[in-house]
Amino acid sequence: MENAFTITSTCSTILSLLTGFIGAQYLANLNLGYPILAGSILLILCIPFAINEAEGLQRFKLNNVNRLKHFRLTNPLKFEKLKQNLKINRDFYFLSLAGLPLSLIVSGPFNQWQLLFQSNHQPIHTGWILIGVNMCGVIGSGLSGIIMKHFNKLATLILLSVIMTFTTLLSVSINSTWLAVMFFLLHVLATSLDEVFRYTMLHNVIIGDNRNTLISFNNTINAGATLIALSLNGWLSDTYSIKFAWGALAIIGEILTLVGYFWIFIYTKNKSNKVNKN
Numbered sequence: 001m002e003n004a005f006t007i008t009s010t011c012s013t014i015l016s017l018l019t020g021f022i023g024a025q026y027l028a029n030l031n032l033g034y035p036i037l038a039g040s041i042l043l044i045l046c047i048p049f050a051i052n053e054a055e056g057l058q059r060f061k062l063n064n065v066n067r068l069k070h071f072r073l074t075n076p077l078k079f080e081k082l083k084q085n086l087k088i089n090r091d092f093y094f095l096s097l098a099g100l101p102l103s104l105i106v107s108g109p110f111n112q113w114q115l116l117f118q119s120n121h122q123p124i125h126t127g128w129i130l131i132g133v134n135m136c137g138v139i140g141s142g143l144s145g146i147i148m149k150h151f152n153k154l155a156t157l158i159l160l161s162v163i164m165t166f167t168t169l170l171s172v173s174i175n176s177t178w179l180a181v182m183f184f185l186l187h188v189l190a191t192s193l194d195e196v197f198r199y200t201m202l203h204n205v206i207i208g209d210n211r212n213t214l215i216s217f218n219n220t221i222n223a224g225a226t227l228i229a230l231s232l233n234g235w236l237s238d239t240y241s242i243k244f245a246w247g248a249l250a251i252i253g254e255i256l257t258l259v260g261y262f263w264i265f266i267y268t269k270n271k272s273n274k275v276n277k278n
Helices: 001-032 034-045 046-065 066-075 079-088 088-097 101-116 128-149 153-173 177-204 211-239 242-277
Strands: none
Touching: 001 128, 001 177, 034 046, 079 088, 079 211, 088 177, 088 211, 088 242, 101 128, 101 153, 101 177, 101 211, 101 242, 128 153, 128 177, 153 177, 153 242, 177 211, 211 242
């Protein structure tokens, strides 16, 4: 599981590095619409591969049509069933909830870093920063599997959240642009490591065969948290400034995240004591 997520994240990050640098550093300086047009063309070029995969999936469905129909009739997805799955998978449920406040920390840096580091009325140079962003993403993805095998998982998540918050605060409070960029890149490294690390943990703690249902639940509540975080970040950026929005939400997000991880620590400790007594 660790290798699968590490390799997938690394490959996608490398591809983003190549396409993002060309779009940001060269195409955007010609016309801001060119990177969007280029992205649309690349998406169209992927259609033949998608069709090929769809045909393979269709053949699989035809070969298993009776089994699939039986499954749909006898195993309808109900809210009560989801509640039962979450009750069985308490470790998954608590870990999923504890990660929600992280969206407050990462939403600003992830979506607004070009606005923060790009000077007005100057040629666009964020393509070079994008190289650093993607390289940090590759390194973070690669390190996640190694760290997961040798360090305490909960302590690692806590440390990564602190690093994400601390580097965000430094990147918006330092006057030197280059130092701010360096701390921002450290933030990206920690964020990438945390994302792969935490997502792998979520998969590993699942009990039973309802993986798809639980992961869908996690993705849904994360999407809701991201929507709230983006709305707050946009309002604070417009009302005050981008730097204020990043700093304020990072502090709030870190406090809530630490509360969630502390709750997981207490729950895990109590569960361990019960097992030892039995």
